Amino acid sequence: MSPTTTTTALLHRADGSSTWSHGPTKLLCSVNGPMEVRLRDEQVDKATIEVIVRPAVGAPGTHEKSLERKLLSAISPIIRAQLHPRTHIQITIQIISAPPSPDGSVHVLAAGINAACMALMDAGIPMSSTISAVAIGVDEQTGAISRIEDVNSARSTHVICYENVHKQLVLCESLGDFSDEEFFGCLEAAREGCEEVYERMREGIREKVERNEVWKQA
Amino acid sequence: MVLNTTQPYASLLLPGESLPEDLTTAASTPLRLGPGLFLSHDPSNPAILPQKAGRLQNLAPNSYYINSSQKRYVPAVGESVIAQVTGKHVEGYKLDVGSAHPAQLDALAFEGATKKNRPMLNIGSLVYARVTLANKDMEPELECIDPTTGKSGGFGELVSGYIFSVSLPLCRRLLLPNPPVLLALAGQVAFEIAVGVNGRIWVKSGDAGTTIAVVEAVRRSEFLRESEVGRMVKEVLAGRASTRIGEAVS
Numbered sequence: 122m123s124p125t126t127t128t129t130a131l132l133h134r135a136d137g138s139s140t141w142s143h144g145p146t147k148l149l150c151s152v153n154g155p156m157e158v159r160l161r162d163e164q165v166d167k168a169t170i171e172v173i174v175r176p177a178v179g180a181p182g183t184h185e186k187s188l189e190r191k192l193l194s195a196i197s198p199i200i201r202a203q204l205h206p207r208t209h210i211q212i213t214i215q216i217i218s219a220p221p222s223p224d225g226s227v228h229v230l231a232a233g234i235n236a237a238c239m240a241l242m243d244a245g246i247p248m249s250s251t252i253s254a255v256a257i258g259v260d261e262q263t264g265a266i267s268r269i270e271d272v273n274s275a276r277s278t279h280v281i282c283y284e285n286v287h288k289q290l291v292l293c294e295s296l297g298d299f300s301d302e303e304f305f306g307c308l309e310a311a312r313e314g315c316e317e318v319y320e321r322m323r324e325g326i327r328e329k330v331e332r333n334e335v336w337k338q339a
Numbered sequence: 340m341v342l343n344t345t346q347p348y349a350s351l352l353l354p355g356e357s358l359p360e361d362l363t364t365a366a367s368t369p370l371r372l373g374p375g376l377f378l379s380h381d382p383s384n385p386a387i388l389p390q391k392a393g394r395l396q397n398l399a400p401n402s403y404y405i406n407s408s409q410k411r412y413v414p415a416v417g418e419s420v421i422a423q424v425t426g427k428h429v430e431g432y433k434l435d436v437g438s439a440h441p442a443q444l445d446a447l448a449f450e451g452a453t454k455k456n457r458p459m460l461n462i463g464s465l466v467y468a469r470v471t472l473a474n475k476d477m478e479p480e481l482e483c484i485d486p487t488t489g490k491s492g493g494f495g496e497l498v499s500g501y502i503f504s505v506s507l508p509l510c511r512r513l514l515l516p517n518p519p520v521l522l523a524l525a526g527q528v529a530f531e532i533a534v535g536v537n538g539r540i541w542v543k544s545g546d547a548g549t550t551i552a553v554v555e556a557v558r559r560s561e562f563l564r565e566s567e568v569g570r571m572v573k574e575v576l577a578g579r580a581s582t583r584i585g586e587a588v589s
Binding site: 208243335338 | 353356379383384388390391393407408409410413439440475508512560561562563565
């Protein structure tokens with residue numbers, strides 16, 4: 122299993138930032154807000170949340186737009202946007218490296234959700250919970266269900282995101298042929314995988330808090 | 340749940356995680372929830388929960404908050420901030436405080452100001468002001484008067500000098516009694532400093548080199564232990580150029 126690493130607070134001009142690396146996938150996420158909102162996007166009772174995904178190479182296209190939509194649907198429910206009406210919270214994901222297309226997006230979506238959650242915490246945006254995501258695959262040959270290392274050997278891929286307080290399913294993007302049993306097996310595997318991801322997040326936050334408490338030491 | 344004192348980071352919390360103590364059984368007096376905590380009305384789990392990632396702190400006897408670090412300022416009543424004038428109109432000024440919405444400052448909210456005699460601030464001027472109104476639905480409002488005395492109390496225009504931004508926790512630390520970096524600097528150079536809890540600091544001194552050194556020393560002090568601050572300040576001051584403001588660098 123490839124190691125997962127995460128860091129916070131690396132961008133000096135952003136309110137919050139993070140990186141998330143898992144295997145060959147590495148993303149950088151920045152969060153700005155609550156800040157001034159464009160009049161046409163203003164909502165009187167809550168903050169307007171925007172997600173932007175930038176590919177490693179080239180200009181963003183429909184593929185990135187689709188990722189943005191999915192990320193937004195996973196992230197919006199946990200942000201307490203009603204505390205900051207008429208403001209704008211901007212989440213930008215820059216893909217630094219990812220496995221080659223077409224299915225590298227499986228890893229990007231999972232890592233993107235995790236990176237966004239870390240960056241939101243780094244920025245101090247009020248949240249009611251946290252979310253973790255993993256990419257699960259059903260192997261072509263063996264039918265084994267596990268966190269995907271090589272997308273090409275999987276008969277079906279599933280990006281599954283759980284919310285960490287009540288362990289509720291937040292997002293499930295499945296691609297390929299799979300049976301009912303395989304699907305529920307994937308949800309089970311994802312539940313365990315998300316626990317590990319959550320532990321990684323706690324480690325990342327612990328590092329941030331320790332760094333901010335150095336001044337208390339004599 | 341009983342507070343688990345065997346785990347060193349028991350009080351480190353992520354948003355939504357259960358608190359290590361049941362605060363509702365804690366005290367007989369009303370419980371005060373400070374920044375970072377919210378009351379969740381979720382029917383399946385009504386509870387006091389953190390909404391930011393950080394450490395749960397207790398200000399005895401019944402005040403709790405989450406100590407977290409962020410850079411973006413959200414205004415709260417009573418806080419002292421450094422604001423920059425971005426617009427003028429008949430009744431007052433519009434200022435940038437670093438929050439999502441611009442703040443209002445009444446033209447007469449200064450010591451001894453009358454309709455005939457009022458301070459003239461220009462666009463770009465800096466003021467040290469006090470937040471008088473701050474809620475999520477309205478633009479924040481400021482004043483440059485100490486409410487208890489009616490005098491300026493240190494509030495008002497900040498003339499000349501240099502302004503820079505840092506994180507909010509660093510500003511809060513600089514406003515505690517005896518911050519090590521300011522004491523170390525004050526022992527060696529002369530300067531004026533104003534710290535706003537909105538993440539902005541204003542410095543003024545006799546020459547540019549000293550100002551830059553003070554700024555650099557304050558920035559570097561954020562992640563240093565108290566014992567390392569003295570050495571860092573010496574290094575920064577040793578490296579500064581000595582030019583008086585207005586003189587050319589030779």
